[in-house]
Amino acid sequence: MNGLLQDLLAGIAADKLRVVDLTHTLSASFPQLSLPPEMGQALPYRSEEISRYDGRGPAWYWNNFTLCEHTGTHFDAPIHWVSGRELPNNSVDTIPPEHMIAPACVVDCTADAERDADFLLTRERLEEWEAEHGRIPAGAWVLMRTGWARRVNDPVAFQNYDEIGQHTPGPSVDGVRFLVDERDVLGFGTETIGTDSGQAQRLNPPYPCHYYMHGAGKYGLQCLNNLDRLPPTGAVLFTAPLKLEEGSGSPLRVLALIPA
Amino acid sequence: MRARPRLKNPILRTRQPLTPPMPRSRTALGLTAQAAEGRFSLQRCESCGQVQYPPADSCRACLSEELLWTPMSGRGELLAHTTLHHSNDPFYRERLPWRLGLTRLAEGPVVVAHLHRDCPPPPAAARVTAKLDKAGRGVLVALPADELGDMSTDPRHGEFSCDPEHRKVLVTDGKSRVGQALVRELAAAGAAVVWVGQAEPWKKYAGQDAIEKLDQATVVPLDLTDERGVKRIGAEIGGRVDILINNAELHRTQGIAGSAGAELARREMEVNYLGLLRLAQAFGPAMRARGADGGASATAWVNVLSVYALSNYPPQGTYSASKAAALSLSQCLRAEMQDAGIRVVNVFPGPIDEEWNQTLPPPKLAPERLARDIVQGLRDGVEDLFPGDVAKEWLERWKDNPKVLERELALESHTA
Numbered sequence: 001m002n003g004l005l006q007d008l009l010a011g012i013a014a015d016k017l018r019v020v021d022l023t024h025t026l027s028a029s030f031p032q033l034s035l036p037p038e039m040g041q042a043l044p045y046r047s048e049e050i051s052r053y054d055g056r057g058p059a060w061y062w063n064n065f066t067l068c069e070h071t072g073t074h075f076d077a078p079i080h081w082v083s084g085r086e087l088p089n090n091s092v093d094t095i096p097p098e099h100m101i102a103p104a105c106v107v108d109c110t111a112d113a114e115r116d117a118d119f120l121l122t123r124e125r126l127e128e129w130e131a132e133h134g135r136i137p138a139g140a141w142v143l144m145r146t147g148w149a150r151r152v153n154d155p156v157a158f159q160n161y162d163e164i165g166q167h168t169p170g171p172s173v174d175g176v177r178f179l180v181d182e183r184d185v186l187g188f189g190t191e192t193i194g195t196d197s198g199q200a201q202r203l204n205p206p207y208p209c210h211y212y213m214h215g216a217g218k219y220g221l222q223c224l225n226n227l228d229r230l231p232p233t234g235a236v237l238f239t240a241p242l243k244l245e246e247g248s249g250s251p252l253r254v255l256a257l258i259p260a
Numbered sequence: 261m262r263a264r265p266r267l268k269n270p271i272l273r274t275r276q277p278l279t280p281p282m283p284r285s286r287t288a289l290g291l292t293a294q295a296a297e298g299r300f301s302l303q304r305c306e307s308c309g310q311v312q313y314p315p316a317d318s319c320r321a322c323l324s325e326e327l328l329w330t331p332m333s334g335r336g337e338l339l340a341h342t343t344l345h346h347s348n349d350p351f352y353r354e355r356l357p358w359r360l361g362l363t364r365l366a367e368g369p370v371v372v373a374h375l376h377r378d379c380p381p382p383p384a385a386a387r388v389t390a391k392l393d394k395a396g397r398g399v400l401v402a403l404p405a406d407e408l409g410d411m412s413t414d415p416r417h418g419e420f421s422c423d424p425e426h427r428k429v430l431v432t433d434g435k436s437r438v439g440q441a442l443v444r445e446l447a448a449a450g451a452a453v454v455w456v457g458q459a460e461p462w463k464k465y466a467g468q469d470a471i472e473k474l475d476q477a478t479v480v481p482l483d484l485t486d487e488r489g490v491k492r493i494g495a496e497i498g499g500r501v502d503i504l505i506n507n508a509e510l511h512r513t514q515g516i517a518g519s520a521g522a523e524l525a526r527r528e529m530e531v532n533y534l535g536l537l538r539l540a541q542a543f544g545p546a547m548r549a550r551g552a553d554g555g556a557s558a559t560a561w562v563n564v565l566s567v568y569a570l571s572n573y574p575p576q577g578t579y580s581a582s583k584a585a586a587l588s589l590s591q592c593l594r595a596e597m598q599d600a601g602i603r604v605v606n607v608f609p610g611p612i613d614e615e616w617n618q619t620l621p622p623p624k625l626a627p628e629r630l631a632r633d634i635v636q637g638l639r640d641g642v643e644d645l646f647p648g649d650v651a652k653e654w655l656e657r658w659k660d661n662p663k664v665l666e667r668e669l670a671l672e673s674h675t676a
Binding site: 034041160161162 | 463483
């Protein structure tokens with residue numbers, strides 16, 4: 001076996017490298033993206049039994065499941081947004097597999113999000129982070145850590161709706177522009193239900209993270225778990241979406257390798 | 261108001277449901293069809309005007325076959341009465357003594373009727389009504405002439421009614437305006453427990469606090485598209501539900517040309533049709549087993565359908581189709597619940613005054629009125645309920661000629 005791969009396996013076996021699962025369990029009660037009810041809706045995860053060692057299949061258990069490309073912990077491809085519709089290789093079946101293994105920078109905004117559910121991650125905050133941890137490398141994921149994953153068993157708190165909509169943290173317009181135009185990141189990931197903040201329809205442009213990231217061929221990850229277990233730099237993410245024909249996104253298992 | 265039924269000794273065997281004898285001739289089922297909608301009608305001869313009982317294929321007076329089911333006034337005179345102390349039928353053996361009588365109706369014929377406890381001995385004025393018995397057959401019940409209300413003072417009341425008083429009721433969607441009205445109406449009717457189903461808990465709704473504060477109300481997470489969730493709630497409370505009111509629905513307003521793809525129609529079917537199927541599988545067996553369980557047995561299953569289930573209303577074409585599918589499945593459920601003595605009630609409201617009918621002109625059915633009619637329908641023991649004038653008018657047009665109604669609705673949708 002190639003020495004590099006051997007070293008990798010040996011590192012995992014010796015607990016020098018750890019595998020962290022950044023994925024939530026898909027369940028029927030997992031909160032689902034909600035649009036105004038007259039619009040098309042993303043289906044939540046549903047599972048129906050085919051058989052369970054019974055008359056429908058005596059020795060086997062299996063289910064059919066249904067869900068949206070954007071249900072649970074999931075990946076957004078550029079084709080998801082109108083700004084990315086004309087790009088080459090913009091759907092989950094055509095994005096280059098090399099992009100599915102990449103480093104991650106983790107920006108801890110937990111205290112900010114606790115103070116203000118509508119917290120926006122700005123260019124200024126990103127530059128402060130760089131001053132401490134170094135420049136965000138091209139081709140890296142930037143993950144916004146907010147502690148939101150801790151709310152996942154309380155769908156009301158996770159969604160955090162009031163009469164003017166959802167209140168969840170996300171990136172600001174200038175923060176997104178900075179990451180796209182000046183750092184050429186691979187994509188942006190969050191713990192919340194979208195890569196954009198809960199009130200992002202009121203920003204200019206609306207949903208700036210979707211608009212600029214996908215417009216530049218970048219990706220999104222949302223509903224991430226366990227970001228508190230990642231170091232600010234040094235983690236490597238494995239993000240392989242299902243190979244869905246012309247898929248705009250995909251639920252996926254997100255794994256991180258971190259030094260012990 | 262009835263006294264609260266005595267609590268049952270839980271180590272004794274649960275009494276198994278029995279029904280009175282079922283077979284009836286096709287002609288005699290005409291009485292059942294009328295009673296299902298809460299009407300007492302008999303055949304009246306179009307040739308000689310004679311009203312006859314029991315129903316037959318031709319007029320006993322003139323042999324004409326032109327017989328029309330005609331509503332009766334119910335007024336009559338009790339001629340004779342008797343009390344059964346013996347029966348070879350298992351259903352009646354459990355319920356002896358049983359009172360029967362002969363009553364002469366104002367319209368002429370003498371009918372056999374079950375007698376209310378308070379009917380004075382003959383000769384006495386009586387009021388005759390048509391009810392469905394536990395087997396779902398139309399039967400006649402004579403009440404004292406001055407009895408204005410239902411027959412809730414009779415201990416046999418429960419054989420002909422599904423009164424929610426002292427019963428435990430599940431309302432599958434407590435968030436909608438209809439659901440909230442139902443919960444309030446059931447609480448006011450003396451239901452012991454009202455489980456309030458709620459899907460998507462993160463979506464708050466107007467009126468939430470008031471509903472959740474009601475003494476009888478207990479919120480349960482319930483989303484009819486979630487098989488496992490429905491099964492879980494069925495396992496948790498299914499053995500206690502006496503009345504299930506399935507009012508959960510997905511209501512959108514489009515036909516074929518006005519929509520793209522099948523996704524929305526599929527979601528309608530997921531709730532309106534498959535949701536009913538999932539509920540029936542999760543709750544049906546336990547309810548069937550409790551069809552004769554003491555004084556507050558499992559007694560009724562209500563499906564809130566739509567008058568559009570009868571004939572497609574093109575501006576709401578896919579919704580109509582999902583309700584038609586639910587109506588068909590509900591007939592299957594009714595057949596399967598029949599021998600447990602559990603009444604399946606189908607409710608066919610016209611357009612309800614709710615957000616998805618915002619642009620429809622009045623008259624629209626108020627959710628409170630619908631809830632009142634459903635609770636009253638349970639007390640009366642009817643099987644098909646057409647609340648409000650629009651629904652009643654549609655029903656008449658549909659009965660008169662379904663093809664003509666189809667054409668009229670097509671025309672309405674062009675002018676709408």
